[in-house]
Amino acid sequence: MLPPFNYFRPVTLNEALSFLANEASRPAFILAGGTDLILKMRSGRLPQDSFIVDISFLEELRYLRTAKGNLEIGPLLSHGQISTSREILDFAPLLARACSEVGTPQVRARGTIGGNIVHASPAADSIPPLLLHDARVTLISLRSERTVPLISFLKDAYKSDLHEGELLWKITLSPLQGFSFGYQRLIPRQAVGIARLIVCVALKTKGQIEEARIAIGSATPVAFRARKAEAFLKGKEASPDNLDFAASLASEEMIEISGERWSTPYKRPVLQALAKRALLEALSGSRGNGEGEN
């Protein structure tokens, strides 16, 4: 048994939004896959009079569609569904790959991409690949709807900019046509672990590098795009020296954000090495091994 709480299960999206519109009068927590929230409930960290709003039955939030060349993902899709979806493997292979790395098969069957975003863990696996696709999130409330870049929705570690009364309604990804991919994820053992560092790379090459996108997760309170390294690589030859320099720029960008910390002597060279590996993997024309296993 968990500590007591009030339970509300909306049948429609509108019913959920109507309930949340009165959120200011009582603390409400949104339950989707539950793999994070139930831990919080169990530890007794929620206020006693909390309402748990169980959106897990809202089929309106479980969808996948393309619109104007973009991919739109419903927040209730589970990591397991995303990592095995043919459409996602084709459109966003690193997102499929990243979701196949989340937790265990059991956690992937329940945990949702929407929860991963709103929970805003620095180590959230789905976020770096979404940043490569310049993902936007659409938040909906009873009276309004707004769309913001994912990068600006993530405010700090475990802090997303979900306003009172809002639900995450849509995640929109731009295509990365003609790109190849690289993916590196460092965990303390071979499998089933929270990422210590994540590097996602998308490269478009035509003789030289036309465009590079590099997203880094788990290194800073919020995942980021290594813009200096990206800018450096644009129009450059993919020579070992250029890749080394770009990787060192990415590592320096991490330190600019986090400052010199006790872990910096370790993380600086390791991130640099991972970034180089991810760049080399992308240069080899890889799809990032996006075949999820579950």
Place this chain on the structure above:
Amino acid sequence: MEKVKIKLTVNAREYELEVYPNQRLLDVLRENLHLTGTKEGCGIGECGACTVLINGDAVNSCLVLAPQADGKEVVTVEGLGQGENLHPLQEAFIKHFAFQCGFCTPGMLMAAKALLLKIPDPTEEDIRKWLSGVLCRCTGYQQIIDAVKEAAEEMKKC
């Protein structure tokens, strides 16, 4: 706290229950339905001892609120075999002595069942990945993997 009415199928039997929202699926299985084969280990979704199937997927029943199981099809270790007849996975676990203390066994069996539903002919790598969500503190993993491999082969013959 108000009780919530739920309807669910457990091991092919339909139930209509009134549950407290702060009961987890794990609590309902063990305390309301007395299906104590499903074990509580860590209670935080890490050890996998409480693994059951919901609509064919292996999940941690400690991370599912009982009301979230409404309308779902649940299979526990008690539903694996048929009456006195053990499931090929259970037979293989016995043959390979794939347990020491046995506490993880129901979770291992259900994770393996989920695997064989999706991949009837798994590689060793598949087996390791699909069992990665269940921890055996006696560390007898090799026998468990061997047992799943053999069960898959046995089931192909049927």
